[in-house]
Amino acid sequence: xxxxxxxxxxxxxxxxxxxxxxxxxxxxxxxxxxxxxxxxxxxxxxxxxxxxxxxxxxxxxxxxxxxxxxxxxxxxxxxxxxxxxxxxxxxxxxxxxxxxxxxxxxxxxxxxxxxxxxxxxxxxxxxxxxxxxxxxxxxxxxxxxxxxxxxxxxxxxxxxxxxxxxxxxxxxxxxxxxxxxxxxxxxxxxxxxxxxxxxxxxxxxxxxxxxxxxxxxxxxxxxxxxxxxxxxxxxxxxxxxxxxxxxxxxxxxxxxxxxxxxxxxxxxxxxxxxxxxxxxxxxxxxxxxxxxxxxxxxxxxxxxxxxxxxxxxxxxxxxxxxxxxxxxxxxxxxxxxxxxxxxxxxxxxxxxxxxxxxxxxxxxxxxxxxxxxxxxxxxxxxxxxxxxxxxxxxxxxxxxxxxxxxxxxxxxxxxxxxxxxxxxxxxxxxxxxxxxxxxxxxxxxxxxxxxxxxxxxxxxxxxxxxxxxxxxxxxxxxxxxxxxxxxxxxxxxxxxxxxxxxxxxxxxxxxxxxxxxxxxxxxxxxxxxxxxxxxxxxxxxxxxxxxxxxxxxxxxxxxxxxxxxxxxxxxxxxxxxxxxxxxxxxxxxxxxxxxxxxxxxxxxxxxxxxxxxxxxxxxxxxxxxxxxxxxxxxxxxxxxxxxxxxxxxxxxxxxxxxxxxxxxxxxxxxxxxxxxxxxxxxxxxxxxxxxxxxxxxxxxxxxxxxxxxxxxxxxxxxxxxxxxxxxxxxxxxxxxxxxxxxxxxxxxxxxxxxxxxxxxx
Amino acid sequence: xxxxxxxxxxxxxxxxxxxxxxxxxxxxxxxxxxxxxxxxxxxxxxxxxxxxxxxxxxxxxxxxxxxxxxxxxxxxxxxxxxxxxxxxxx
Numbered sequence: 076x077x078x079x080x081x082x083x084x085x086x087x088x089x090x091x092x093x094x095x096x097x098x099x100x101x102x103x104x105x106x107x108x109x110x111x112x113x114x115x116x117x118x119x120x121x122x123x124x125x126x127x128x129x130x131x132x133x134x135x136x137x138x139x140x141x142x143x144x145x146x147x148x149x150x151x152x153x154x155x156x157x158x159x160x161x162x163x164x165x166x167x168x169x170x171x172x173x174x175x176x177x178x179x180x181x182x183x184x185x186x187x188x189x190x191x192x193x194x195x196x197x198x199x200x201x202x203x204x205x206x207x208x209x210x211x212x213x214x215x216x217x218x219x220x221x222x223x224x225x226x227x228x229x230x231x232x233x234x235x236x237x238x239x240x241x242x243x244x245x246x247x248x249x250x251x252x253x254x255x256x257x258x259x260x261x262x263x264x265x266x267x268x269x270x271x272x273x274x275x276x277x278x279x280x281x282x283x284x285x286x287x288x289x290x291x292x293x294x295x296x297x298x299x300x301x302x303x304x305x306x307x308x309x310x311x312x313x314x315x316x317x318x319x320x321x322x323x324x325x326x327x328x329x330x331x332x333x334x335x336x337x338x339x340x341x342x343x344x345x346x347x348x349x350x351x352x353x354x355x356x357x358x359x360x361x362x363x364x365x366x367x368x369x370x371x372x373x374x375x376x377x378x379x380x381x382x383x384x385x386x387x388x389x390x391x392x393x394x395x396x397x398x399x400x401x402x403x404x405x406x407x408x409x410x411x412x413x414x415x416x417x418x419x420x421x422x423x424x425x426x427x428x429x430x431x432x433x434x435x436x437x438x439x440x441x442x443x444x445x446x447x448x449x450x451x452x453x454x455x456x457x458x459x460x461x462x463x464x465x466x467x468x469x470x471x472x473x474x475x476x477x478x479x480x481x482x483x484x485x486x487x488x489x490x491x492x493x494x495x496x497x498x499x500x501x502x503x504x505x506x507x508x509x510x511x512x513x514x515x516x517x518x519x520x521x522x523x524x525x526x527x528x529x530x531x532x533x534x535x536x537x538x539x540x541x542x543x544x545x546x547x548x549x550x551x552x553x554x555x556x557x558x559x560x561x562x563x564x565x566x567x568x569x570x571x572x573x574x575x576x577x578x579x580x581x582x583x584x585x586x587x588x589x590x591x592x593x594x595x596x597x598x599x600x601x602x603x604x605x606x607x608x609x610x611x612x613x614x615x616x617x618x619x620x621x622x623x624x625x626x627x628x629x630x631x632x633x634x635x636x637x638x639x640x641x642x643x644x645x646x647x648x649x650x651x652x653x654x655x656x657x658x659x660x661x662x663x664x665x666x667x668x669x670x671x672x673x674x675x676x677x678x679x680x681x682x683x684x685x686x687x688x689x690x691x692x693x694x695x696x697x698x699x700x701x702x703x704x705x706x707x708x709x710x711x712x713x714x715x716x717x718x719x720x721x722x723x724x725x726x727x728x729x730x731x732x733x734x735x736x737x738x739x740x741x742x743x744x745x746x747x748x749x750x751x752x753x754x755x756x757x758x759x760x761x762x763x764x765x766x767x768x769x770x771x772x773x774x775x776x777x778x779x780x781x782x783x784x785x786x787x788x789x790x791x792x793x794x795x796x797x798x799x800x801x802x803x804x805x806x807x808x809x810x811x812x813x814x815x816x817x818x819x820x821x822x823x824x825x826x827x828x829x830x831x832x833x834x835x836x
Numbered sequence: 837x838x839x840x841x842x843x844x845x846x847x848x849x850x851x852x853x854x855x856x857x858x859x860x861x862x863x864x865x866x867x868x869x870x871x872x873x874x875x876x877x878x879x880x881x882x883x884x885x886x887x888x889x890x891x892x893x894x895x896x897x898x899x900x901x902x903x904x905x906x907x908x909x910x911x912x913x914x915x916x917x918x919x920x921x922x923x924x925x926x
Binding site for chain 1 (some may be wrong): 851853854856857907925
């Protein structure tokens, strides 16, 4: 371990700036004394090597001694009482330290770190005590002014002014970070003479990650004398952990040599920074600079820190009020969408219908809407092919439903080709499963950024040949032209996109609900209709049965009294009641078809047709019919009983409506090639098979072709062609349709008809 | 002659015409069983429980056979059947 003048932790330069362990420098600033104490006896186990300057005692004279020797038992008792409390409420402790010459009045600031107590002592500057009331006076005025500020800009201006008034720094700036960590000066209050920094930008690398972390933890940082001589700790490592002492929360912690170089290059001799934290993230800094050394009491620092906290609270509210008019406009566009979308079949149509609104919603100049099978583009966008490629890339990038960048080409190099339309991209994922995305595009806007010095750190070659990055020497205005960037997406625009998503999902869900409700309603009215058909036919049958019975009774009882004509009329009456019963039964059968579950099973149609023919042969008896099946029929999945009824109806019709001497019927099926030319099969499902039943019967006049499938529609007198209720084809049609098939007829009057039907394969 | 005069028949039927047709068949078949008729479900249950207007046991004998129309106004045949089946006395 080297002692003496080693002030720089080894191997730190700007190339590893992000890795520099700035929370464990092993050094402090010399304006205070740091003591590390072991609990519970409060023994001094580590001390900064400047004790002689303060106490006229060397570290070796103090190490491993109780703190009581410095403070006396009374103060130690008080201190012990404080240790169980929240230190924020305790600090600063007004202490009096005994030295060989006099009693020193000091401010003690205490905190725990790494299992040890760290007590930092700074000399009390002013004789008079600053009590609660003076603190109140320090902050009351500024707080009231901040609360009255109407905008973030005004608030920023007030705080820099008030902090400068409170502290007397030459320059106080408000430095705000953007999402990439780069900062810009948005407010400044300063002496007349130095160059203003207002409006200047600073690169993200000016505040490395771990510094950002420390700023978040420790809300105030004071460097009273930039070119101080750092004081090392004795011993260098924490004797309890044998590691360098963690000084994250130490107010005296020594500053990174790189930061010192940075401040020197800026011409700053003393500095203070107050952290502004929003949502636990470093939102900005109040940076104070002085051209000469400058010390502030703990009380003033606390007042500044307090103002920083008030600012942190206020800015959230002020930021929410930013762009209020603009956000109102976005809201109204949004509510228009919510009205339009439900009136269209799918939401993409609804969105595209009001193209200008869709673009205005996020102030984009082009938009693409994608789904599995379509890509709709409006406004100024890349080509469809470019968008398709972009979508593939995007699917891996999009998280939390939204993705936005104002510099697409930086992360997606192919975008340079279409920078003129899409340097900015805001992508919204509506449904990953349906690949529903909305992509908004913004063109490249070439901007000039005013940097506080050249932000690209120059590389220097060190004497040993290694590369060394050093902070920039000049903070003079350095203008940069920024290309491949669009205007940035505002948070309220991103929010508007996200709200659109929830609106769309709400609408889609509501539609699904509505459909479900209509379905239930339909089911209910369907089953009501079936119940109605059943009840109606039952009730119709009752008086019909009466008519039938009483007519039969008349015939039985009075046949002898009535003449032949009277008997014949009664017989007609009986026959008509019989026919009415048949009609009612057909209706009942038809209404039941819709209710019965299909029992789908693999069915060999050759067997099924043979069965149908056997049954027909029994009822037809001597009628000679030539039934031809040119090639074996396929096996299909269907409800056997119902399909049997279809073929039974078609075959019996083919036989009945035939006046030729040689009745011929052909049953067959079409090849896929032949079937595809059939105009009725445009939307035929892939697997469906087309069957036909062809006869050489009486045929059907063209004008009747449409009506033959209508229930009870008959083309002939009831007694002709063996009669029938006129429900057979209606039932056949219903069954085929329940199998997701189609049925139709081609016919030449007088020569014969061909019935076609499709059934699932 | 057919049937048994000691085995009464209960017909539950709301339609007069259907009942008439039924009687006609019984007559033609020379069936001698006495026939009682109830016009609806409530009536039939009163007859079987001997309540309402059927309190007179002589006029409401236990039927040997019940012919029950299922579709009846009010309490229908299915409900009557369910009630008969769960009644231990019947």
